[in-house]
Amino acid sequence: MTTEEFKRDILRLQPRMQRTAESIIGDADSAADAVQEAVITLWEQRASIKSRDMEKLSLTIVKRRSIDLLRKQHPTVPIDTESLMLAEAPKDDSEERYRLARQLVDQLPQRQRDAILMKYEEGLSVEEIEKATGMSSTHVYATLSRAYKSLREAIKQYKDEQS
Amino acid sequence: MDYGTARLRDCETDSPRSPAVPKSRSQNILRLNFEHLLKRGTRMNTENEMNEDVRQLLDSLEEHGKNVRRQQELSDLIDRLAEEEKTVETPRKHRKLTPLWWVMGAAAACLLLWLLIKPSMKETPETNKEILVEETETLDSVGTEVKEVILEEPVIKEELLAEETPVVPQKSQTKKEKPRAEVVEEIVEQPALAEVTPTKNEETTNIGSNNIPNESETPSTVQSPKRRVIRSLNLVCYECQKDPELYTKPVMEDKTLFGQPQDPNMKNGALAFEIKLN
Numbered sequence: 017m018t019t020e021e022f023k024r025d026i027l028r029l030q031p032r033m034q035r036t037a038e039s040i041i042g043d044a045d046s047a048a049d050a051v052q053e054a055v056i057t058l059w060e061q062r063a064s065i066k067s068r069d070m071e072k073l074s075l076t077i078v079k080r081r082s083i084d085l086l087r088k089q090h091p092t093v094p095i096d097t098e099s100l101m102l103a104e105a106p107k108d109d110s111e112e113r114y115r116l117a118r119q120l121v122d123q124l125p126q127r128q129r130d131a132i133l134m135k136y137e138e139g140l141s142v143e144e145i146e147k148a149t150g151m152s153s154t155h156v157y158a159t160l161s162r163a164y165k166s167l168r169e170a171i172k173q174y175k176d177e178q179s
Numbered sequence: 180m181d182y183g184t185a186r187l188r189d190c191e192t193d194s195p196r197s198p199a200v201p202k203s204r205s206q207n208i209l210r211l212n213f214e215h216l217l218k219r220g221t222r223m224n225t226e227n228e229m230n231e232d233v234r235q236l237l238d239s240l241e242e243h244g245k246n247v248r249r250q251q252e253l254s255d256l257i258d259r260l261a262e263e264e265k266t267v268e269t270p271r272k273h274r275k276l277t278p279l280w281w282v283m284g285a286a287a288a289c290l291l292l293w294l295l296i297k298p299s300m301k302e303t304p305e306t307n308k309e310i311l312v313e314e315t316e317t318l319d320s321v322g323t324e325v326k327e328v329i330l331e332e333p334v335i336k337e338e339l340l341a342e343e344t345p346v347v348p349q350k351s352q353t354k355k356e357k358p359r360a361e362v363v364e365e366i367v368e369q370p371a372l373a374e375v376t377p378t379k380n381e382e383t384t385n386i387g388s389n390n391i392p393n394e395s396e397t398p399s400t401v402q403s404p405k406r407r408v409i410r411s412l413n414l415v416c417y418e419c420q421k422d423p424e425l426y427t428k429p430v431m432e433d434k435t436l437f438g439q440p441q442d443p444n445m446k447n448g449a450l451a452f453e454i455k456l457n
Contacts, residue, residue: 019261023254030250048249055253059260110246113239120236136237137244164233171232 017062025070026055032071033078036105040082046089050081057081075105120170128163131156 033054037047054077058065065073079101086095121132127149134140134148145156 019257023257026253026257027250030253031246034246034249044245048252051249052253052256055256056260059257110239110242113235114243117236117239121240132237133240136240137247139241139244139248167233167236168230171236 017065017067021067022059022062025067026058026074029071029074031108031110032105033074035108036075037078037082039103039105040079040100041086041089046085047082050085051078053081054078076101079103116174120167120174123170124163124166127159128166131159132163132167135160 030051033051034047037050038044041047041050054074057077058074083095083097083100121129124132130149131145134145140148142153142156145151146153149156151159
């Protein structure tokens with residue numbers, strides 16, 4: 017398995033690995049750590065891994081790493097390892113929701129859309145948005161407020177169309 | 180927001196109801212607190228503007244953004260792991276191959292040169308001639324030395340020597356001087372030495388195989404333990420030889436620790452003797 021093939025498989029499986037780890041640990045950041053550790057383990061064993069076994073193996077390793085992290089975080093709490101290992105990751109409709117959200121956000125005016133995407137998708141703070149756009153903080157807040165209002169109207173309109 | 184600011188403006192402007200009195204310090208503090216609450220209230224209003232649908236929509240955007248960042252981190256991690264693997268592998272290859280090839284090449288070149296030069300060195304007749312000339316010269320010089328020494332040897336009877344020198348060589352001496360005897364044999368086999376025939380002088384008698392020249396005159400290799408002992412008892416006196424009356428035979432009354440007769444004149448292994456001179 018080449019580096020590019022490995023990367024492609026890992027990036028494809030990353031959301032599922034993340035959700036699985038989150039379902040065990042309950043914390044997104046710790047789950048991300050568990051996923052990274054699992055990826056390192058997979059990288060070391062990639063010579064003996066077949067592409068078709070990648071999904072099962074990656075999820076198993078992620079579960080084990082998550083249980084290890086959970087034990088470190090809560091050493092006194094008994095953990096039912098068997099049930100956690102058998103647990104399936106929750107179904108994911110995040111892609112559909114994101115597609116719909118993006119569709120609605122793209123209908124907003126340029127400035128409002130930029131402010132919403134910077135704040136939520138890119139994770140920038142208001143100060144960072146100020147620096148990036150050159151707007152004042154009051155102006156950023158006002159822009160965001162107008163964007164929320166527009167989105168509410170857009171969702172209402174979408175629901176009406178669907179019904 | 181508009182309502183708040185309007186109220187703030189109302190507070191700030193001088194209304195006909197409010198008398199035009201100078202603003203006290205407490206009034207200023209109240210005004211600042213009111214502005215602060217007003218700002219906070221506007222933010223709360225903007226948050227409240229979002230209903231649940233909008234919140235979910237923004238959450239999905241946020242989640243997607245986080246996932247994209249995590250994927251980017253994983254991609255960087257994989258790239259870093261690949262780079263580390265490459266940097267670890269490449270020096271190993273160089274370490275294995277480069278020095279080996281250099282050493283092997285140099286060794287092969289040296290071997291070839293040696294093989295090419297060696298036969299040509301052997302075949303050169305000039306060098307062989309030079310070596311032969313040097314050998315004959317050295318042998319001749321040794322032969323003449325031996326000749327001279329033999330001519331100067333004193334007259335001593337073998338029987339007397341055998342009786343008077345019952346010396347047993349020590350183990351350490353034999354061990355050390357064994358190879359010397361071998362060297363002597365080799366030299367005797369040389370043709371140049373064979374030519375050296377000790378010419379018997381009328382006045383002197385050759386003592387045969389026990390006759391060994393002095394250490395200072397002959398090479399040190401041509402010595403054996405027995406011969407050395409004999410040399411130590413080498414009582415050479417040309418005056419005595421010429422006139423035997425002058426020579427006094429040593430008295431052998433005293434005995435050594437080993438019960439052998441000892442000359443009283445013997446001191447420190449060397450035999451001192453008196454010569455009756457005129």
